Amino acid sequence: MSTVREVLERRDYATIGNIIDPKSRVLDLGCGDGALLAWLKDNKDCDARGVEIDRALVQKAIARGASVYQGDMAQSLSDYPDSAFDYVILSQTLQQVANPVTILREMLRVGRRMVVGFPNFGHWAVRLSLLTTGHAPSTSLFPFKWYESPNIHVLTVLDFEALCAAEKWTVEHRIFLAGSSRVSAMPNLRAEVAVFVVRK
Amino acid sequence: MIANAQMVETQIERFAALPLDCGSVLTPVDIAFETYGELNANRSNAILITHAFSGDAHAAGIHRVSGRPGWWDNMIGPGKAFDTDRYCVICSNILGGCAGTTGPSSIDPATGQPFAMTFPVITVPDIVRLQKMLIDRIGISRLLAVAGGSMGGMQALEWSVAYPEMVAAVIPIATTHRHSAQQIAFNEVGRQAIMADPDWDRGSYYLQRPPARGLAVARMVGHITYMSDSSMKEKFGRRLNGREALTREAAGFDFSAEFEVESYLRYRGSQFVDRFDANSYLYITKAMDYFDLSYGRGSLPAALERAEARFLLVSFSSDWLYPPYQSEEIVRALRSRNRDVAYCELSSQYGHDAFLLEVEEQTELVRGFLNSTYQRVTR
Structure with a gap:
C-alpha cells in the first residue's frame, strides 16, 4: 500500500465516522486490512463490508471479523443491485483507479451516498515543489517519483467540485484537512486531504 | 486425564x-x-x-x-x-x-x-x-x-x-x-474403474471379494486431482524407488512401480480399499455430480x-x-x-x-x- 494511504487513512477515520449515521449499510472500496470497517462496526453499529485486491490484507481483514472479499473494485461494484448500501466509501484511492468517473457513477448507483477522500494535488506545497524544482512534485503527500507513483489520476479540490457540477451531483458535506486540523478558507490551496459526501 | x-x-x-x-x-x-x-x-x-x-x-x-x-x-x-x-x-x-x-x-x-x-x-x-x-x-x-x-x-x-x-x-x-464437466468426468473414470472390475459383480460383492483393483484405481485418479503439478514435482519428481538412475543394469524395463509416484499411488489406492466401500464410491460421487x-x-x-x-x-x-x-x-x-x-x-x-x-x-x-x-x- 502507498505511503499516502497509510498516512491518510488514519486521519480519515474520525472524519468519515462522524459523517456516517449509526446502523448504516456501508461498503468500503479498497478497505485494506478492514480497520475502518471494524471501527464503523464497533462505534456506529454499521453493517460494514469491504472489497480489497491484496490477498494479505484480505486475510487480515477477515481475521479481525470484517466481511471483506478479495476482488477488483469495478467488478465488485457492478455485481451489486441498485441502492444496496447507504454509503459507499472510497478512501484515498480515487487518484489510483483506472476509470475514476466510471467508479464514482457506480458508487452512486450502488449507494445512496458516496464518501470520497483524496489527497489534494492543488495544495500549496505541491504547487511550490513544481514551481521551484521544475520536477514532478514531490511532497509528503505525493512522495513518489513520477515513474513509481501509484497515483495515475491526480486531482485538486476544484477538479472534484467541477466533476460533481458536470455530473449534476449534490455535495452534502465537504471536509478539508491539513495535518489534523480542519481547513475552511481557501481549501484548494490549503487542504492536504479532501473528503466529500455526495449524492445524486 | x-x-x-x-x-x-x-x-x-x-x-x-x-x-x-x-x-x-x-x-x-x-x-x-x-x-x-x-x-x-x-x-x-x-x-x-x-x-x-x-x-x-x-x-x-x-x-x-x-x-x-x-x-x-x-x-x-x-x-x-x-x-x-x-x-x-x-x-x-x-x-x-x-x-x-x-x-x-x-x-x-x-x-x-x-x-x-x-x-x-x-x-x-x-x-x-x-x-x-x-x-x-x-x-x-x-x-x-x-x-x-x-x-x-x-x-x-x-x-x-x-x-x-x-x-x-x-x-x-x-x-x-x-460440478463442471471436468469434475464429472473424473468421477465417471472412478466409477467405470470400479464397474470394470469383475469382482464388482453388479455391486453384489459383499459376501465375496470386493472390487479392490477397481476401487484402488478410482482412488489413484482421485489422488492425482487432489494434488497439483508443483506439489507432485516437489513430493516425487522423477525419483525412483531404491535406485539413483535408470540404467540398463539396474532398470527393470518392466511395469513394476519404479517411480516413487507410482508406488505412492498404489499404496494410497490399496489403503483406501481397506476403509471404503466401492458402492459408496458410486453413490456419493453421483450425488456430487447431481448437485x-x-x-x-x-x-x-x-x-x-x-x-x-x-x-x-x-x-x-x-x-x-x-x-x-x-x-x-x-x-x-x-x-x-x-x-x-x-x-x-x-x-x-x-x-x-x-x-x-x-x-x-x-x-x-x-x-x-x-x-x-x-x-x-x-x-
Missing part, C-alpha cells in the same frame, strides 16, 4: 424414515456422528462440520476404538480454528457412506441382505435433510455455523438455502455450487437469495479440481443479492488437498469469522 479429554467415540442415532429426492423412503435410517465441546445454555454455539467425499464422522480428537486422530483434527479442538473451548462441534457421516450412516453396504431390512445397488440414488439435499433431522433431535434450533471443504462445502451451501433460518453462518471451502444449488430454485442468485447466513468462502490458488473461479461465482451471486460475504483465495501449492493442509491461514480466517458471528448471535 488430559489425554482422556480428547478421546472421542462415534454415536449412532436412528430415524424411522427419510424421504429422498428420488421418491423413495429409507426406513429406517441410521446416522453416525461425533461431538466435541459443550453446548452452551441457550444452544447457540453449535457448529456442524460437513465432511468431504471419503471422510467420516471422526473429524477430531483420538478415537477410543481405533486410536486414530480425526481427519480435521488440526482445525478442530481446544484453542484451534473451531475452538471446542467455545463451541460445540458436531460431525456426522454422510448418507450413502460406509462409516456408520446408512449406505449401500447397510442391511436392507426388507431382504436381510446388503442393499448393494438396490440402494436408492441419493443427492446432496438428501444428505443435508438427514443432518437436519439429527440437529433437530439434538435440540438445536439454529446452528452457529455449517463448515466444510470440497463436497462438505456443497453441503454447507445446501444448508444455507434449504434451512436458512437454522444457520447463522456458512463456511464453504474449496468447493463449487455445481446444483440452483436446481429447482431458478438460478444461482435466486437460490442464494433465500440464504440468511453470513458467508466465508475460501479457495486455494493451485486447486485445479475446485478452482477459485467456482468460489468466485458463488461470491458474485451473493453480491448480486446483497448478501453478507467474505472471501479469500489463499496462496498454496498443495492443490485441492490444501484445505486439509493449510492450517495456519485457514485458522486465522475461520477464527475471526466465527468470533464476529458469535458476537452477533449472542448480542
